[in-house]
Amino acid sequence: MELIIVDDYESLSRAAADWLVEAIREQPEAAIVAATGATPMGMYIELAQRRFRDRIDTSQLRVFQLDAYLGLAPDDPRALFRWTRRSFIQPLGITQANVVRLAGDAPDPWEACRAYDAAAREVGGFDISILGLGPNGHLGFNEPPSPPDAPTRVVDLTPESIVSNACYWGSEEQVPRQALTCGMDLLLAARRTLLLVSGAHKHQILHRAVEGPQTPEVPASYLQLASTVTVLADRAAWQGM
Numbered sequence: 324m325e326l327i328i329v330d331d332y333e334s335l336s337r338a339a340a341d342w343l344v345e346a347i348r349e350q351p352e353a354a355i356v357a358a359t360g361a362t363p364m365g366m367y368i369e370l371a372q373r374r375f376r377d378r379i380d381t382s383q384l385r386v387f388q389l390d391a392y393l394g395l396a397p398d399d400p401r402a403l404f405r406w407t408r409r410s411f412i413q414p415l416g417i418t419q420a421n422v423v424r425l426a427g428d429a430p431d432p433w434e435a436c437r438a439y440d441a442a443a444r445e446v447g448g449f450d451i452s453i454l455g456l457g458p459n460g461h462l463g464f465n466e467p468p469s470p471p472d473a474p475t476r477v478v479d480l481t482p483e484s485i486v487s488n489a490c491y492w493g494s495e496e497q498v499p500r501q502a503l504t505c506g507m508d509l510l511l512a513a514r515r516t517l518l519l520v521s522g523a524h525k526h527q528i529l530h531r532a533v534e535g536p537q538t539p540e541v542p543a544s545y546l547q548l549a550s551t552v553t554v555l556a557d558r559a560a561w562q563g564m
C-alpha cells in the first residue's frame with residue numbers, strides 16, 4: 324500500500340487526476356469502477372477539463388457503477404447512477420454501451436447483483452478502482468461488518484451512512500434505507516486501487532483503515548492486503564486538523 328499525503332483538497336484532486344490519466348494511458352481499455360460521494364468530485368472536474376487538453380482516449384474505457392440505492396429509477400435525482408453519469412461518464416465521453424449499471428430498480432435486485440457480477444467476470448474483473456472512504460470505513464456500500472469475500476449484494480445502510488448521505492439529499496428521510504453494492508471480493512481483486520480521503524472528519528477512520536487490524540468492522544482495512552493500492556489523503560485527513 325502506497326500512502327501519499329498532499330497539502331489540501333485541490334492538490335488531492337490534481338494528483339488523483341494525474342494518477343488516472345497515467346493509468347488510462349497505460350491501459351486505454353481498462354474496466355473502471357468509479358465512486359460517487361463528495362471526495363472524488365474535484366478529481367472528476369479536473370479530468371473533464373483535461374480530457375481534450377491532454378488527449379485522454381476514453382473511447383474504450385468500460386465503467387462499472389459502484390453502488391446504488393434500492394428501488395430508485397436511474398433518473399431519480401438521488402440515484403447514484405445519475406450522479407456517476409453526470410460527474411464521470413458524460414464528462415469523459417464514455418459511451419452507454421461501455422457502462423455497466425448496478426440496477427437498484429430491478430424487479431429482482433438480487434438477480435441484478437448476479438448480472439453485475441457476471442458482467443465484471445466477463446471483462447476479467449476491474450483494472451482500476453476509484454474509491455472514497457466512508458466515515459464508518461465502508462467501501463461502496465460494503466457497510467461494517469463486511470468480510471473480504473462479501474459478494475455484490477443488497478445491504479441495509481447503517482445509521483452512520485444514512486446521516487452522512489443526508490447531506491447530499493437534504494434530509495435523512497430522503498435517504499433510502501437499503502442499497503446494492505459491488506462486493507468486497509471484486510473490489511479487493513482490482514488490479515489497482517486509488518482510495519481518496521479528504522478532511523479532518525476522516526482522520527480516525529483513515530488511520531484505522533491503513534494501520535489498524537484487518538477487520539470486517541472496518542471494511543477498508545482489507546485494502547492493506549490488496550494488490551496495488553494508492554491511498555491519497557490530504558493533510559487534514561492524515562493529521563486530523
Ligand code: PGA
Nearest residue numbers: 360361362455456457458
Ligand atoms: P464522501 O463519501 O466522499 O462524500 O466523504 C465517501 C463514502 O461514504 O464512501
